[in-house]
Amino acid sequence: MNFVLKGDICWSHDAQHLNTIKDGFLVCEGGIVTGVFKNLPEKYAGLPVEDYSGKLIVPGLTDLHIHAPQYVFRGMKMDLELLEWLNTSAFPEEAKYQDTEYARRAYRIFVDDLRKSGTTRCCMFATLHLPATKVLMELLEESGQISYVGKVNMDRNSPDYLCEESAEASAEATVQWLAETGKAFPRTKPILTPRFIPSCSDELMERLAAIQKEYNLPVQSHLSENHGEISWVQELVPESRFYGDAYDRVGLFGGNVPTIMAHCVHSGEEETELMKKRGVYIAHCPQSNTNLMSGIAPVRTYLEKEIPMGLGSDVAGGAVLSIFRAMADAIQVSKLRAVLVDHNLKPLTMAEAFFLGTKGGGSFFGKVGSFDAGYECDALVLDEGKIPYPQELTIEERLERFIYLSGNDDILHKFVKGRRLF
């Protein structure tokens, strides 16, 4: 686990600054980054060097929000509106995971592609089905990725064929799932996953809050994705002051509970302040918010308030797994927001988008997503072979092209916590 990577190294220290070292040395000891050096210090001279001279080396990427069962139907029926899409595509497809053999075939495709991708850390929704969720966790564990996986809870406002019988049944299934998987996998951990307020009864939310405390689990859900959903939550939880408050009232909105809320496209001032106060992570999912016509999240505002934030592919609201693509999408929609909605919110820069996809989201997993000393060594060696160029380019320029132009299989080597996957 002690080694040196040599190459053109690039990482974020903070959202504004990109560090680059040409022909540098990244030292990894016991899975942890010791440092990045222009010249290799004498004391590391004995370590084996993997020489990737001329190649870009960047931190592994984090996907803070994806629906694993939706991977195999991504990029389809995208002409439909959200509710029609859920009812004719997402829900019927998710119901298929009742069949564990189907689940194994479909999740195999997802995990193989995830492994090939630049993503080293991932927080994902499975379905409500226990056996299928276990299959997903087994496949992920084998793959060498590090993940949080959520068996989904949903006991109301869902089609009969994809709805748990009662709050009690949903809670019991969750406890059983935790018993079976909570300590089974070193790299693959459970995360509590109420689908969203409309599909979880008050009783279920209370039971899940109790389970959260007992097992000390992190939490993921959805927040303020579109206007119809926000009004619906107000009707369902009339005593809530805003959508996020409906989670907060039961104690599932950050604070001591590590929490990810996906989307936050239409979060108001109060909700935004509470996210900041509670340290709730925002999973910004630009492509999904475009495809489902939700709108464009005010990411500049969240960055300025220093709310913890990362990127999500949100497959299958988003069609594309790559977090490099999510960076480009985030920049692009922020430009359209600046032009069409609010000239005062400056578009994201490339450095900021890269930060969100690496250190920003990675920090949900601890010291992850950077090559600062003490960080867990998730690293990618990039393959620029498909995008040749005739001129001299800087490391920043090469990284920027890669963000805009790379595909899912343009990763040459991948390290997770100091372990080489390929």
Next chain:
Amino acid sequence: MNFVLKGDICWSHDAQHLNTIKDGFLVCEGGIVTGVFKNLPEKYAGLPVEDYSGKLIVPGLTDLHIHAPQYVFRGMKMDLELLEWLNTSAFPEEAKYQDTEYARRAYRIFVDDLRKSGTTRCCMFATLHLPATKVLMELLEESGQISYVGKVNMDRNSPDYLCEESAEASAEATVQWLAETGKAFPRTKPILTPRFIPSCSDELMERLAAIQKEYNLPVQSHLSENHGEISWVQELVPESRFYGDAYDRVGLFGGNVPTIMAHCVHSGEEETELMKKRGVYIAHCPQSNTNLMSGIAPVRTYLEKEIPMGLGSDVAGGAVLSIFRAMADAIQVSKLRAVLVDHNLKPLTMAEAFFLGTKGGGSFFGKVGSFDAGYECDALVLDEGKIPYPQELTIEERLERFIYLSGNDDILHKFVKGRRLF
């Protein structure tokens, strides 16, 4: 040149309807589509059949607007605003094509990638340099693509290092270029290319109009891309009623002159009506308009008015060469426009975007971009190998995923006017 393609065939007859035939037969005779059949008629039984059973077969794509010299610096410096980007990136890079050997290396990369892509027809800007433009035309001709190439005219408001000396010099160079290349290539034809009104003096525009008449050339330029540019044109040509009128006054705005205008993001009612009246083609470039913060063109309006229209990658305002990606981009920005700007303009459907990228733009080249009988046989056999799926899918669903998920090298076979390129 007489053969049959067998596979899952999909093409547009008009913007609303996608035709699909599973296990169908596409008959090509002398480079022209005879028809698509569910069962192969007896009289074609003697033709050789290329069997691509299980694979999607679609018409070749048309890129109505791309800057060939900008290909090798696509996806870089995208954090800059348009004018800064032109001055620090586009103009200095284009100036390098003064060096014909550099041009050959850079254009080789472009033409190789274009050949591998789904694009069979392309209208492109070169630079103002004659020898480099000839090199580009030679490489394109060898590649088997069918293209229009424009030596760029620009005699004002351009940096010294990338500006022609006078209107007369620019016109003379154009005549010389036409003499050298006008009849030199069966597949690669010149197109008159004033860069845009701000970089062409009144005298130059008049000289170009005379050349257009003498040589009966098609024309391409830019129109109403952003507000600053529109005001600038108004200052430069104070007698013009709107931007398009500045072209129209010299006779370079459609009518008997086949004309493409790129962008049309902010065309007003009069300009739109004149485009319709004159049959001016709009090259819709959604990714470029996003990257350069120009805005989102009202494509639904143009479709309803039946103005001829196709898609443009507009590399390097756009970063991505693929016209499949341009289809996805067009759908996505149309959704954001519907949400953020104008709820009355319904987003583009997949079928409409596919039409624009095939028959819509292809019609600039004649009967191109469809498998309707009598069309020139440009065809692609698609490689879905990188996007496996565990369920049954319809042809429409497979095409939609391909639009959202394919990369530039996912074309298995490519035919241009009945000739197989690979």
